[in-house]
Amino acid sequence: MTTRxxxxxxxxxxGGTHGNEFSGIYLLRKWQQTPSLVSRDTFQTETVFANPKxxxxxxxxxxxxxxxxFSLEDLANNDLANYEQSRAKALNAQLGxxxxxxxxFIIDLHNTTSNMGPSLIxxxxxxxxxxMGAYVKMKMxxxxxxxxxxxxxxxxxxxxxxxxxxVIVEIGPQPQSVIRQDxxxxxxxxxxxxxxxxxxxxxxxxxxLPASYEAFKYHExxxxxxxxxxxxxxxxxxxxxxxDFKPLxxxxxxxxLFDGTEVSWEGDYEAYPHFINEAAYYDNNLxxxxxxxxxxxx
Amino acid sequence: MTTRxxxxxxxxxxGGTHGNEFSGIYLLRKWQQTPSLVSRDTFQTETVFANPKxxxxxxxxxxxxxxxxFSLEDLANNDLANYEQSRAKALNAQLGxxxxxxxxFIIDLHNTTSNMGPSLIxxxxxxxxxxMGAYVKMKMxxxxxxxxxxxxxxxxxxxxxxxxxxVIVEIGPQPQSVIRQDxxxxxxxxxxxxxxxxxxxxxxxxxxLPASYEAFKYHExxxxxxxxxxxxxxxxxxxxxxxDFKPLxxxxxxxxLFDGTEVSWEGDYEAYPHFINEAAYYDNNLxxxxxxxxxxxx
Numbered sequence: 318m319t320t321r322x323x324x325x326x327x328x329x330x331x332g333g334t335h336g337n338e339f340s341g342i343y344l345l346r347k348w349q350q351t352p353s354l355v356s357r358d359t360f361q362t363e364t365v366f367a368n369p370k371x372x373x374x375x376x377x378x379x380x381x382x383x384x385x386x387f388s389l390e391d392l393a394n395n396d397l398a399n400y401e402q403s404r405a406k407a408l409n410a411q412l413g414x415x416x417x418x419x420x421x422f423i424i425d426l427h428n429t430t431s432n433m434g435p436s437l438i439x440x441x442x443x444x445x446x447x448x449m450g451a452y453v454k455m456k457m458x459x460x461x462x463x464x465x466x467x468x469x470x471x472x473x474x475x476x477x478x479x480x481x482x483x484v485i486v487e488i489g490p491q492p493q494s495v496i497r498q499d500x501x502x503x504x505x506x507x508x509x510x511x512x513x514x515x516x517x518x519x520x521x522x523x524x525x526l527p528a529s530y531e532a533f534k535y536h537e538x539x540x541x542x543x544x545x546x547x548x549x550x551x552x553x554x555x556x557x558x559x560x561d562f563k564p565l566x567x568x569x570x571x572x573x574l575f576d577g578t579e580v581s582w583e584g585d586y587e588a589y590p591h592f593i594n595e596a597a598y599y600d601n602n603l604x605x606x607x608x609x610x611x612x613x614x615x
Numbered sequence: 616m617t618t619r620x621x622x623x624x625x626x627x628x629x630g631g632t633h634g635n636e637f638s639g640i641y642l643l644r645k646w647q648q649t650p651s652l653v654s655r656d657t658f659q660t661e662t663v664f665a666n667p668k669x670x671x672x673x674x675x676x677x678x679x680x681x682x683x684x685f686s687l688e689d690l691a692n693n694d695l696a697n698y699e700q701s702r703a704k705a706l707n708a709q710l711g712x713x714x715x716x717x718x719x720f721i722i723d724l725h726n727t728t729s730n731m732g733p734s735l736i737x738x739x740x741x742x743x744x745x746x747m748g749a750y751v752k753m754k755m756x757x758x759x760x761x762x763x764x765x766x767x768x769x770x771x772x773x774x775x776x777x778x779x780x781x782v783i784v785e786i787g788p789q790p791q792s793v794i795r796q797d798x799x800x801x802x803x804x805x806x807x808x809x810x811x812x813x814x815x816x817x818x819x820x821x822x823x824l825p826a827s828y829e830a831f832k833y834h835e836x837x838x839x840x841x842x843x844x845x846x847x848x849x850x851x852x853x854x855x856x857x858x859d860f861k862p863l864x865x866x867x868x869x870x871x872l873f874d875g876t877e878v879s880w881e882g883d884y885e886a887y888p889h890f891i892n893e894a895a896y897y898d899n900n901l902x903x904x905x906x907x908x909x910x911x912x913x
Contacts, residue, residue: 494894
């Protein structure tokens with residue numbers, strides 16, 4: 318088989334899609350100074366600083382969230398012309414165009430204020446992605462694999478959906494606008510394992526991988542408690558804070574209202590919260606994502 | 616003795632001096648809904664939202680750091696007219712004027728991204744402050760007392776220097792623009808103990824306090840590593856990250872450069888870092904403050 322997805326010829330590593338997530342931005346500088354760190358024999362590597370203006374402003378974005386601007390519809394809509402919408406079109410021209418992209422694989426580097434550890438977010442669950450998750454977990458036992466394959470890659474609006482294959486490296490906890498060495502080192506290591514995986518995949522020299530592994534499949538997003546005017550009236554319960562990827566059962570406390578009232582989660586499944594109390598999600602009054610635990614067969 | 620500092624008739628609790636430090640802002644809302652939580656028999660309590668525009672913008676400040684605008688010289692300089700400088704003059708008129716303030720005591724509520732726990736920052740070490748530190752530590756064993764009495768209150772440029780007595784409640788770690796319940800609860804509790812202390816002090820009914828306690832006296836501030844162009848070339852060493860108020864000895868690693876080089880601290884005293892890797896300090900490329908451990912005699 319020599320279909321296009323089976324050989325990765327061009328890889329883009331993208332940092333600073335959000336301007337106050339510093340790990341990727343500082344790693345890009347390091348890799349631009351020493352390109353051999355991210356080059357491999359079987360593909361070309363490009364590094365891309367996605368939102369330099371937001372970094373200058375020390376903000377997540379200037380006008381709107383860059384990592385929500387890559388639906389085919391929005392990329393084709395020339396009326397969407399603010400900074401991030403324009404920059405998205407420029408990146409699509411540089412790396413894509415989405416649907417027929419010159420870049421085969423995009424690694425988009427992110428930080429979260431949530432206690433998610435070193436997380437690898439896969440946007441689809443084909444053999445390539447299932448193997449990549451297995452390889453990264455084998456090399457990096459702390460790694461967590463999150464599946465956001467509820468829609469097709471083309472239907473995703475993330476930057477890393479420009480190319481036929483793309484992942485999000487999501488490392489936390491790190492406050493916005495801070496560089497923590499532990500988080501930087503995790504991102505550096507996970508990126509290296511992903512590049513190694515692609516190189517071995519291209520060479521048909523993947524090592525023996527585990528037959529299956531545990532992952533977390535996105536299910537739904539919960540809002541913070543609001544009153545009838547949409548004003549926030551509560552916060553994440555202290556038992557749930559920092560408990561990313563720990564099971565949440567029906568009846569467990571999930572929110573505390575500012576008046577002291579505890580609110581329980583009344584779900585009909587065992588949920589695995591993540592992106593718990595992520596700072597950036599306050600814009601939309603989101604509290605956390607919930608996943609279901611799944612077994613990925615390699 | 617009935618000197619003015621010996622009776623506190625008016626207390627102001629200030630939140631949102633920095634717009635992305637959320638604990639104080641949300642506690643103000645709660646206390647404004649239920650004023651009895653912060654009222655005591657022997658004084659009047661006022662709650663003040665210091666920088667509402669910065670909160671709306673979800674930033675620390677719009678133009679400059681509000682909590683550096685309260686030197687007597689700057690308050691008297693009418694050419695200093697940006698938003699925070701103007702707001703500082705308005706707050707000085709409302710609560711002060713500094714040097715002859717109608718408010719006897721200010722509690723200014725802050726968060727830090729650093730792992731400082733519930734910290735009480737005292738701006739002077741007179742009997743009132745020494746006793747307050749003892750009382751708060753007795754009621755709240757996790758509390759840490761920090762002394763920033765290297766200059767007189769009048770020479771301080773902090774908001775809480777408007778009044779003859781003032782403290783800063785500094786609780787972390789909390790990312791900017793996030794509400795953590797554990798941090799909120801600590802701030803709520805520490806503020807209540809401070810109010811109780813003032814009330815007991817006014818009544819001459821303070822309980823028996825410990826004869827002495829441990830505190831951390833500010834000594835110096837360290838910058839992040841920079842190259843000759845002032846560009847940041849390194850970060851806080853992973854051993855020091857989160858190790859606020861843990862001793863740092865000469866020769867201990869303190870920074871890691873982005874090229875991997877480790878940098879040691881070469882000091883001639885046993886230092887106690889705090890405000891380690893505080894997000895807001897990146898504006899000035901500051902890495903941390905260093906204190907010396909001292910014993911406060913009550």
